[in-house]
Amino acid sequence: MNIQLKTTVKGNFKTIMARFDRALFEALAPKVPAMEIVEFTGSRKGDTVHIRFLSPVKVEWVSRITEDAENKTEAYFVDEGVQLPFPLSFWKHKHIVRKITEDTSCIIDDITFKGPNGLVTLLLYPAIFLGFYPRKKIYKAYFGEA
Numbered sequence: 001m002n003i004q005l006k007t008t009v010k011g012n013f014k015t016i017m018a019r020f021d022r023a024l025f026e027a028l029a030p031k032v033p034a035m036e037i038v039e040f041t042g043s044r045k046g047d048t049v050h051i052r053f054l055s056p057v058k059v060e061w062v063s064r065i066t067e068d069a070e071n072k073t074e075a076y077f078v079d080e081g082v083q084l085p086f087p088l089s090f091w092k093h094k095h096i097v098r099k100i101t102e103d104t105s106c107i108i109d110d111i112t113f114k115g116p117n118g119l120v121t122l123l124l125y126p127a128i129f130l131g132f133y134p135r136k137k138i139y140k141a142y143f144g145e146a
Contacts (some may be wrong), residue, residue: 001121003129005109008134012142013105015096017043017075019096019143025049027142028135041075043095044068059085063093074098087124090114103145107139 009016011018020043029035029051038060039050052058058081068077074096081091096108109132115121 001113001123003109003111003125003132005111005132006138007107007139008100008106008146009105009139010103010146012103013073013075013099014070015062016105016107016143017070017077017097020077020097024142025106028138030131030134045077049079049146053085053111063091072099077117087115088113089116100146105143107143109135 009063022037025040026037029037033056034054036052036054037050038052039048041047041049043065045068048062049065050060050062051103052060058077062083063079063081066080069075076094076096078092078094080093081088084091090113092112094108094110096106096110098106098108100106111128111132113121113124113128115124126130
């Protein structure tokens with residue numbers, strides 16, 4: 001299943017992509033459920049993001065950055081789940097920052113996920129959508145509204 005969220009923000013796409021760091025990751029972290037960042041090594045191929053959800057049960061989520069690239073109109077990186085909390089069985093999140101003008105960009109969260117079967121995947125959709133939708137407001141506050 002796929003979810004794609006687009007947010008227009010102020011800033012050059014290269015500058016915005018360079019700010020996809022631990023500080024932004026902390027700003028984007030949901031308040032509920034409680035979680036901690038165990039490891040964040042960056043947003044480049046080979047980097048690791050490891051978070052631990054603390055309640056209602058303690059679970060680990062580890063993703064590796066498997067790709068990153070930049071051209072004249074966009075920059076992106078991809079994180080793929082290597083240790084996922086139940087009921088997720090597959091996770092791929094492409095973070096794209098696309099140039100609109102020299103000082104306006106579009107951030108695209110392109111998320112592909114699966115559960116152990118089609119029904120569970122369908123039931124995961126609203127939770128994942130609602131978990132990522134607040135990023136639109138956070139991105140605009142962090143980078144500036146276009």
